[in-house]
Amino acid sequence: xxxxxxxxxxxxxxxxAFLTINCTYTATGYPSLFWYVQYPGxxxxxxxxxxxxxxKGSNKGFEATYRKETxxxxxxxxxxxxxxxxxxxxxxxxxxxxAQKLVFGQGTRLTINP
Amino acid sequence: NAGVTQTPKFRVLKTGQSMTLLCAQxxxxxxxxxxxxxxxxxxxxxxxxxxxxxxAKGEVPDGYNVSRLKKQNFLxxxxxxxxxxxxxxxxxxxxxxxxxxxxxxPGTRLTVT
Numbered sequence: 001x002x003x004x005x006x007x008x009x010x011x012x013x014x015x016x017a018f019l020t021i022n023c024t025y026t027a028t029g030y031p032s033l034f035w036y037v038q039y040p041g042x043x044x045x046x047x048x049x050x051x052x053x054x055x056k057g058s059n060k061g062f063e064a065t066y067r068k069e070t071x072x073x074x075x076x077x078x079x080x081x082x083x084x085x086x087x088x089x090x091x092x093x094x095x096x097x098x099a100q101k102l103v104f105g106q107g108t109r110l111t112i113n114p
Numbered sequence: 115n116a117g118v119t120q121t122p123k124f125r126v127l128k129t130g131q132s133m134t135l136l137c138a139q140x141x142x143x144x145x146x147x148x149x150x151x152x153x154x155x156x157x158x159x160x161x162x163x164x165x166x167x168x169x170a171k172g173e174v175p176d177g178y179n180v181s182r183l184k185k186q187n188f189l190x191x192x193x194x195x196x197x198x199x200x201x202x203x204x205x206x207x208x209x210x211x212x213x214x215x216x217x218x219x220p221g222t223r224l225t226v227t
Contacts, residue, residue, distance in 0.1 A: 004156075032214065043118070043204055043218030044157075089156060093214055100145055100214050101172070104156040 002027040002094050006105035013080055014113050021075040021108050023064075023090035031094035033057075033066055033073040034102070038087040047075075047088070082112045116140055118219035120205050126225045127195045135190040135222050137205030143217070144210030146188040147172075148180060150201040151221075157204065163188055164210065195226045 007022040025031065032051045036044040048057030053068035062077045073090060090105040118139045127133055137146065144165050149157040159172030161180040169180045177199060179191045188207075192199060202223050206216040 041220075043220045044206075044216075045218070046215050049215070100208055100210065100216075101147075101159060101162065102216060104158075106154055106156040 002031070002092060002103045004090050004092055004103055004105035006088075006090050006108050008106075008108070010109040010111060012111045012113065015082055016079045017112075019075070019077040019080045019084075019110070021088055021090075021110070023073045023075065023105060025071050025073065025090075025092050027071075027092055027094045027103075029094055030068075031092040033064070034091040034093070035062070035064055035073070035075050036089040036091060036104075038089065038107070040086070044089060080110075080112050082114050085110055085112045118205055118207055118217050120203075120219040120222050122222060123220070124223050126227065127192075128227055129196060131195050132191070132193050133195065133224075134192075135203055135205075135224075137188045137190070137207075137219060138186055139188075139205075139207040139217070140186060141207065141209070141217065142185070143207035144185075145208045146182065147206045147208075147216065148178070148188065148190045149204045149206065150174065151204060152201050160190065160203075195224075197226045200224060200226045 003026045034049045035047040037047045038044045048059040050057040050066035056065045064075045087107045091102045121136045147162040148160040163169045163182040166185040181189045205219040208216045
């Protein structure tokens with residue numbers, strides 16, 4: 001079945017460091033890909049998305065490019081801030097799932113130190 | 115516009131007790147979902163609904179029941195709680211019919227002792 005694998009956390013960085021969180025997927029067909037963010041004590045919020053190969057999603061300085069050849073959707077940010085501390089989830093939505101179901105990765109906890 | 119709301123926010127149950135978690139959305143969304151979040155396991159789909167009066171099983175449905183009597187509400191029931199059901203429960207909704215972003219509620223933290 002469809003699955004998403006994220007790099008294991010936790011990840012701890014200093015402010016202004018470069019961030020990469022790896023995400024790879026297994027799916028039939030051509031899934032849509034998402035990054036969600038969960039701030040402490042809150043529900044998940046959509047951070048960015050890409051719906052077809054080579055699309056780049058971006059929001060709040062974060063970017064991710066849909067790479068069909070490597071089945072990847074890595075999240076990057078050039079200069080992280082303390083306020084970026086959160087748990088990040090990669091997810092996919094595939095046509096084989098039906099009913100617009102999402103399959104989530106296990107989440108990566110990010111902590112940014114000042 | 116409150117979005118997706120969940121009640122209660124916290125609950126402690128004893129093994130064998132029952133309870134119902136309520137999810138409400140005011141966005142007129144067709145699809146609604148219940149997930150559980152456990153450390154290191156991401157979110158797993160318990161049950162979902164593609165419209166009023168319809169429900170379907172997700173990845174981990176055992177021990178849970180759901181109902182969608184009104185379009186705006188999606189109830190998750192635990193008939194006989196077990197310690198393995200200690201988790202954080204999230205409800206989500208999506209417009210359906212081409213709108214695919216899922217909007218999440220703030221979560222319910224449930225502890226079963």
